[in-house]
Amino acid sequence: MNQTTTGARNAARSSIAETLSWSRELRETFALAWPLVIAQLAQTALFTTDVVMMGWLGPKFLAAGTLATTFLVPFLFAGTGITGAVAPLVAQARGARNIKAVRRIVRQGFWASAIIVAVLTPLLLQIRPLYAMLGQDPDATILAEQFIQLAVPLLFPALGVIVLRSLLSAFNTTRIILVITVAGVLFNALCNYTLMFGNFGFPRLELRGSAISTLATNVLMFALFLIYVLTHHRFRRFHILHNFFKPDWFHLREIFRVGTPIGLTVLAEVGLFTAAALLMGRLGIDEVAAHAVALQCASLAFMIPLGLGIASTVRVGNAYGRGDPEGIRKAGWMAFILGTGFMAFGGLSFVLWSHGIVGLFLDHTNPANSNALTLAASFLVVAGVFQLADGAQVVAAHALRGMSDTTVPMIVAIIGYWAVGLPVAYILGFVANWRGVGIWIGLAAGLAFVAVVLVTRFAMRERLGLLRSRS
Template identity: 30%
Template sequence: MPHDNFLHSVRSEIRETFSLSIPLIASQLIYACSGFIGTAMVAHLGQDALAASVLVSMIWMTLTVLFFGILNSISVLVSHQFGAKNYRAISDIMGQAFILGVLLAAVMIILMLGMPIILRYTSQPPAVLALAVQYMHSLIWTIPGLITLIVCEQFLAGVNQAKLVLRISLLVVPIEIPLIYLLIFGKLGLPACGVAGIGYGFATTYSTVAVLLTCYLVKSRYYQSFGILQGCCRIDLTRIMELIRIGLPMGCMHVIEVSTFTFATFWIARFGTTMLAAHQIVMQYLGFAITIVFAMSQAVTVRVGHSVGRQNLTGIRLAIYVGMVLNFICIALVALALNCFPYFFLSLDMDIKNPANALLLRDSAMLLGIGGILMLFDNFRIIGFGALRGLKDTKFPMYASLVSFWIIGLSLAYLFGMVWHFSGKGIWWGLTLGIASGAVIVFIRVQWLLNHVDLAQLMTTGKNMSLASHD
């Protein structure tokens, strides 16, 4: 009964994808809420503190998406070996992953220490710069614990233990938010650190949780079989270079995407504060929705990786298509809600009955509708990237992002918005068409790769992607 076997395989893949993706989605949303609440607290410190936090956040986001993107390679390699049940190889990977984490932490700390020099060229008042330097120095203490936590969470995702990742976030955030509040405003005898309290709160929480989680993974009977720290005593340059070769393009891809929306924000600012405020409101909802897509994309990466380890091409196809369909349904519902009930969502940000907000309400509703369409295309693009990561093809997504965001997206955004004077909606339609082109490019690449991938060579250390043409 081939048909019955196919349906059984699809149901099984849906179940496994949900089991992996839902904890990852919930975890990412919890962390996103933490950042949102932290920014809201800083707003009570005044305009200078808020401006300082924005400056530092832009630098911090650029560095983290680059360096933490490199560490995403851990789940790719671990998932391959987990599917092949090669726990010794996982031990080797994790040992080198921790060594790589130390190297990345050192580079990040050096860059953060040098950033105050760059801040001087932002033409901000001395008071804002002083607060920005304090905030930046406090974030430096966050780096070691956060990188350790990311390495461990990437390992857990690779061995299909995403539920533990969710438990970690449920543990971190309820402690983190009150601690940040106490450190910002100096409550319960703690010093009032102002905006730097965010960094110290993050550092305290992440460092503590990282130590506890690492000890648990080393002592737990189940995780002892993976020996995640056993490989730390020696340096394997081949393995480290493989992690970098797979991860660096992912980090660069994220930088390309973040910088694109930064350019778009600067252009939209030319159309006045109302359009800029509308843009920021829509970016807020887009950020939450894309968080869901990225979490599902990581789930697809891991599911594809498991099938690569089992040398199961049919399983790879199922993981990709089931992930795309499930996430499309989810994002389509979100997009439909944004288009059909925009005023409900906007009422969370402003008083929609106040006549003074009429223009902002109109522009926000317009951009919200375009943002919903953008998310539909971005869903296929990001899930496709997740599939390609699972097949160790990470350079192509970087090039695809370069073409779709910088060449097509920004060009069309500038043409529609600045040359043809369609204002903010022109910028957003240009970005949407750029992302749509990226979705098409990635989908074609996935189809081509499924017909040419050599699964046996893909498991070989040091091979970024191995293809064998089928005549």
């Protein structure tokens, strides 16, 4: 280790003026997390708006839109998982006061985004033959293909948003994330209302209008984030686009080294829910529509511990970068307490008010929706039961990411979701003939397994040597 690096490390360690008390850690975590939590809720509101308006079009369009998004989202989330490695890497660089690395990491985040888009685009365009092989409804598949063909160009701006959000989060600048995300939600809702239903003199494009709206919203949000980073005095000094075409192989490899397991972890989880949607598709249109409604509600609740998890990545990453084991401990457990506390409240709400909640998505006065409404309410009760496990696993996974510990959590996720969750879902859903409820119980089993293992891993982080490289 050269003298410059040693000096930077010593300066970073000396910058720890004091070990934060639990009350101060609560304030620091909350100040960082609350805009992220609301921004995550707003981000999900983009999809929620689509689901609600697809429901207004009717169960056929809701089912087709669900098939399209359940095909797109796993690939998109896998990509965002990889580019999301920018957050812990920048946080660690900031904690170690290695500011020069910040620009290089962000720049290579854009490079990684371009590589991911080149890989994913041809795969996404194969939706019709793949769904035909899986026995999905032909009419719904055709509509889903139309959606995907129009929505594919959103990949790069969507991944670029993650890169820029990671930079802003690592520097505790989260309110602008909230502002831009809310602006995106409002813009998406207006575009949906205009294009899906043919308002304000525009043609009625139905599901294709939703795809165009989603694309336009992601382009707008990326442009706004980029303008902010390039013009704000705190970030323009990084000159993130300087020498943009100059490769930095070390940081590009680091992004893929840390981010690929994150992407595969996300893919394993989202893929489980995609598989559940496909299993629902074998049961019928009402089951798919009900699954879409229940999943959207569960996803909204999930955004709160997810926002807290992102905050824990930054807090843990800062402490890890400056060599502060006590800071790591308090940052991780505080996010865990807050995340599981909320999910306990959310789960109880799902159990007590399931019928009223699903009535917001499907018109209860329409007799054609009665079966889907009943199914959605029963699914939501099961979702309420596994909320604690869902909150625990996402916060623990993000805290571990702050220490660049991503490979073992990936293995745990793959085992938990695919060797535990999916088999239980299939056995209970089809062998035991519990149908949709059985499938949702399988989802709960997979989440519970992952939660127990990852929380235990964070608790044993020192014994497992996860802090060794920063000692």
